[in-house]
Amino acid sequence: MPRAVTQSHSHALARSKHRWRRYLADERAEAAMYRSLGRRRQGEEREILMALADAEKRHEQHWLDLLGDEVGRPLRPALRTQVLGLLAKWFGSVFVLALMQRAEARSPYSKDPDATPKMAADEQMHEEIVRGLAERGRKRLSGSFRAAVFGANDGLVSNLSLILGVGASGVSTHVILLTGAAGLLAGALSMGAGEYVSVHSQRELLEASRPNPAVLKIIPILAVGNNELELLYRAHGMSEEQARARAHLVLEERTADSSIILDQPEDVSHEEIGTGMGAALSSFCFFASGAIIPIFPYLFGVSGMPAVFTAAGLVGISLLGTGAVVGLLSGASPVKRALRQLAIGYGAAAATYLLGMLFGTEIH
Known part of the structure; x- marks a missing residue:
């Protein structure tokens, strides 16, 4: 060789x-x-x-x-x-x-x-x-965690956009700071209230769809030839053949087990969406924690373009973090999700800044 x-x-x-x-x-x-x-x-x-x-x-x-x-x-x-x-x-x-x-x-x-x-x-x-x-x-995290992550993201993007839009119109640093503080409080309260109503309403809808336990008591006295139980199963999605077989089995055995109504997990759906108060508090706190970040430069006396670049930089880092966390939890690429979050946030802020410059020029 x-x-x-x-x-x-x-x-x-x-x-x-x-x-x-x-x-x-x-x-x-x-x-x-x-x-x-x-x-x-x-x-x-x-x-x-x-x-x-x-x-x-x-x-x-x-x-x-x-x-x-x-x-x-x-x-x-x-x-x-x-x-x-x-x-x-x-x-x-x-x-x-x-x-x-x-x-x-x-x-x-x-x-x-x-x-x-x-x-x-x-x-x-x-x-x-x-x-x-x-x-x-x-599933254990999806309720409050969803409100937390997206609350923080909304706070970052909306308040940065608000501050940049108002600042581009040429107003003073004091006005920008007051605008940012008002945006933080208004947004956090709105997010918290909206999340509470949303989650509470969803839980009420789920509760209204659960079978009535009182139906169990009438099973032993239903006539074997009665077809109401068959109709119940068909209303819950069974085919006609499946419903007839299930009703016949239950009426023959005269069982009062809760599974005769519908095979459902205990309360998984409620756990997945979380509680209204928990989601509201998470949404309020995380929106506020996100919305305060673009205000930092103005709180410490920075003004003009240095304040704009500092606020945008801080928000950019935070957007990368929230995007990466969402990517990790979803099993997707954290880098791609982080960059997507950054692009969306900066896109919204840039559009608002340009509109602020336009309106400021027209006013002057």
Whole structure:
């Protein structure tokens, strides 16, 4: 075999072994993350996370077998894996699960000839399992958290737009500051009241749609030939055949179990939308916390264009943060969501600033 071919083969093998060691390091780190998260959970979630750690150990063994005696010194896992490990150790929250969902989705095994098809399938399944675990946390957060994140975002964008629009018309710094304070209070109160009405109304609608428990008492005295129970099931979405079979079964057994009305979870829907007061307080506080940021430069005596650039910069950083958080929780790219949030916020502020300049010029 020519020497050049031999050297090329040796270099390719060396690169493969380095890649295997990297995979080995990542598998070990991911197994450690699942164990760390599992120790913070109880019951079923703990069992699932520990089982995922065991699955990563099986993948680890595959790379150990390929490397044989050439495992060498342990490599550091990829930077994102290291960051995930620290987050899992420190927080152990839905944010980490959302990040791990994305990490499983980016597995290179489906394109790597040295990984088995079973390993690639495992990684896809792990993504779905972690998605399911993260979904539980998202449901627990979705009510008040939604009001908090979007309240802060509204406060940032609306008050920055208000301040820039008024400031561009040429008014004094004192007027801009008063305008910003008024915008903060008006917006926070409006957001809080609106969120309370929205969530409270949604809970009332859900409550009105729940079956009446009093219906259970009449089941034992319904006639077997009566079709009202069949109509009840059809009204709740069953087909005619399903409703007839279900009604016949219930009337024959004369059961008073609540499942005869409709198979529904206990109160999951109510938990997901949160309470009216909780959503209102979150919306008020986070709108105010967002709306105060563009006022900071004016509070400390900065005026003119330096104040505009400072306010826009502070709001931009905050928009990037809220966008990244939403991206993490949704399992999407935090970078893309952060940039989208920034573009929307700056677009609204720029439009208002230009209108303020236009009106200011016309007034003068």
